[in-house]
Amino acid sequence: MEKKIDNSHRHIAYFSMEIGIDERMPTYAGGLGVLAGDTIKSCADLKIPLVAVTLLSKKGYFYQKIDDFGNQKELPVEWNPDDFLKLIPKKISVKIEGKEVYVQPWVYFVKGITGFKIPIIFLDTDVKENQGEDKIITNHLYGGDLKYRLRQEMVLGIGGFRMLEALGFDNVEKYHMNEGHSALLVFELLKKMNNDFHKTRNKCVFTTHTPVPAGHDQFELDLVKQVLGDIWTEEFKEKVCHDQKLNMTLLALYFSKYVNGVAKKHGEVSRDMFPEYDVDSITNGVHSRTWTAPPIKNLFDKNISGWKNDPFSLRYIAGLDKKKLWAAHLECKKKLIDYVNKETNAGMDYDYFTIGFARRFTAYKRPDLIFSDMERLIKISDKTGKIQLVFAGKAHPNDTDGKNKIKKIHDLINEHKKDIKIAFIENYDMSVAKLLISGVDIWLNNPLIPREASGTSGMKAAHNGVPQISSLDGWWLEGHIENITGWSIGEKSFPKNKIESDSAKESEDLYNKLEKVILPLYYEDRDNWIRKMRSAIYINASFFNTHRMVQQYVTKAYFE
Known part of the structure; x- marks a missing residue:
């Protein structure tokens, strides 16, 4: 040393x-x-x-x-x-x-x-x-x-x-x-x-x-x-x-x-x-080299020389072979699913559309927004395309609301075991984050506007070709191009005199986009889905890095 x-x-x-x-x-x-x-x-x-x-x-x-x-x-x-x-x-x-x-x-x-x-x-x-x-x-x-x-x-x-x-x-x-x-x-x-x-x-x-x-x-x-x-x-x-x-x-x-x-x-x-x-x-x-998973790193190494110290060159990933990107993603996904099943016995499936949510558990980040209407979520999963969800995050020891959100998700997991696969990973840290941001199919982020200073987890996901769906706050106002780098939840413009997001409207928008846009794209138009993955890298990872x-x-x- x-x-x-x-x-x-x-x-x-x-x-x-x-x-x-x-x-x-x-x-x-x-x-x-x-x-x-x-x-x-x-x-x-x-x-x-x-x-x-x-x-x-x-x-x-x-x-x-x-x-x-x-x-x-x-x-x-x-x-x-x-x-x-x-x-x-x-x-x-x-x-x-x-x-x-x-x-x-x-x-x-x-x-x-x-x-x-x-x-x-x-x-x-x-x-x-x-x-x-x-x-x-x-x-x-x-x-x-x-x-x-x-x-x-x-x-x-x-x-x-x-x-x-x-x-x-x-x-x-x-x-x-x-x-x-x-x-x-x-x-x-x-x-x-x-x-x-x-x-x-x-x-x-x-x-x-x-x-x-x-x-x-x-x-x-x-x-x-x-x-x-x-x-x-x-x-x-x-x-x-x-x-x-x-x-x-x-x-x-x-x-x-x-x-x-x-x-x-x-x-x-x-x-x-x-x-x-x-x-x-x-x-x-985010530090590109740290947060890019090995299978994706290998792709970058073969196609873009010098990207590790010049992440802006990830712009050149636009022409990357889609099959190779998908194969690298599946490697990351398998690693995550194996880990989740080992840790939680959730019985998650390699082929299901996997949604990830991981960050500090506190009320304004609304970790339970996607569960606002469980009946509808389960129906979407059954009729449009199978969904499974992975959660992780700590609540501050004095944050009772945050702890209650964890308990709520724990209870939902037990109540709906037969209806939809949901897992909560204990002790969220950097090593768990690396598995999640590279292994899920989409990254979910839905803070109350305007309470998110920036957020960086979606940037980490983008480095691995994982698109984000998020309320328009923090960095996502800059990184979001609808249906290209990901999707918005809720209003696209937010009047200054309005204090906070409308959770009822935003959960409805989230369900609509999952049902009518995202799941059909993922299950029925895989080629186009991989284009979104590629866009997340060359548009967002190339800019939202700590080198810049x-x-x-x-x-x-x-x-x-």
């Missing part, structure tokens, strides 16, 4: 509470972490001079178990950082609640396609100098109460900044904060810049990933003063507080020269939420 960190010419410091870089390391909870990992991989491929900072999350997010009654149980995740990371003999301290808390760094090197390496610094408070609650600050990702979260954000922001300085990364030109979790770093940077606000602001980049106000961290000022102590200053209170709470998004916004949302629509929503700020947009992507995304960050935010 690499031991020495090259800290010369690391111009960008990328901060994220979670980073999903290796499926065996539970240092991520979902989309934010996986996106961070994909971003870093593309930076390594493109030789972008970056260092990343995150928390170690020694106990992970949680291992999901569904009991016999459909209830989600959260179990701790045990993993050994020594198996993947190198401990660096260096410590810094951060004063939290008036007491010095010591932090040690672990490093993981992401190696790009040409051998260029990017270090990820994982911060760990489980050291002998710390006692009690201080030792476990970096244990649980998104665990505990608000005080625990604020202590974590102290370690990430203040501790992360100090750690970079201690490790010799003192020539950083831009600090890229992903969500407000690391925003406290601005106070350290302000000190380094001799309290020059404009110099500090010129060094900060902020990406908001959340279009819902409740998704932005806020802390009561009494708690802030208790935890931060002297680090907190009243000087900026008017700009960074709302309703007597420190708003971490407002803090990051105020101190950042460049701010962006993660899709065009999300940029608009964010400008409406924060009218004082000029919020740009850079649409998310990172290049936009470079020109708009990093080296402007």
Whole structure:
């Protein structure tokens, strides 16, 4: 394992509470972490001079178990950082609640396609100098109460900044904060810049990933003063507080020269939420090499030289032999169906039209929309063409609605075993995601509009020739061409004065498209169906990748 960190010419410091870089390391909870990992991989491929900072999350997010009654149980995740990371003999301290808390760094090197390496610094408070609650600050990702979260954000922001300085990364030109979790770093940077606000602001980049106000961290000022102590200053209170709470998004916004949302629509929503700020947009992507399944990769390798480091060249897949693409898809599908049957005993069939839905389980993502009228769904499956459905996803431990959605699907599986094949895969992670996005026939996504910031699972599906059917929100507003890259659910234009989607109308539209367009195409016009698969690759995979995304960050935010 690499031991020495090259800290010369690391111009960008990328901060994220979670980073999903290796499926065996539970240092991520979902989309934010996986996106961070994909971003870093593309930076390594493109030789972008970056260092990343995150928390170690020694106990992970949680291992999901569904009991016999459909209830989600959260179990701790045990993993050994020594198996993947190198401990660096260096410590810094951060004063939290008036007491010095010591932090040690672990490093993981992401190696790009040409051998260029990017270090990820994982911060760990489980050291002998710390006692009690201080030792476990970096244990649980998104665990505990608000005080625990604020202590974590102290370690990430203040501790992360100090750690970079201690490790010799003192020539950083831009600090890229992903969500407000690391925003406290601005106070350290302000000190380094001799309290020059404009110099500090010129060094900060902020990406908001959340279009819902409740998704932005806020802390009561009494708690802030208790935890931060002297680090907190009243000087900026008017700009960074709302309703007597420190708003971490407002803090990051105020101190950042460049701010962006993660899709065009999300940029608009964010400008409406924060009218004082000029919020740009850079649409998310995925790391092409990571998310393309081996059978599809082999096809690309034989037909498009250099696609791995130039995903835009996937445009040339337009003329790919349809039979070869279908054969590669069937390989992926067989692997998925075998896995699902082994894990769930669902008795799924290789020949049935397979719908996939996998993401965080929460009410606004509407995982149960397709079950709004079970009688009709079963009738469509019986009369038009056999359907089977595969679901996966975790609900946040405190999200009762999300947990109820899992239970509802569990109950539907048992109630309708003889009518329609439905499976729920436990403990959704990167390895399960890779099977799903490549092995299903269509990817289902139906968030309430306008609550989806971007979404990336449909982009991963597109890399494997899997079309998407989705409500028109997030990235799909940009990637959707009706009946070519996939299909829409619900209204094509959404008036600004309308608050949210109409679930009744959208479920009706979903059923109609399955019955009258999608299933007849799949079962009766296979040649045309494969054209849709090919279109998903050459139109969407060629653009919605992190290589394109990172290049936009470079020109708009990093080296402007």
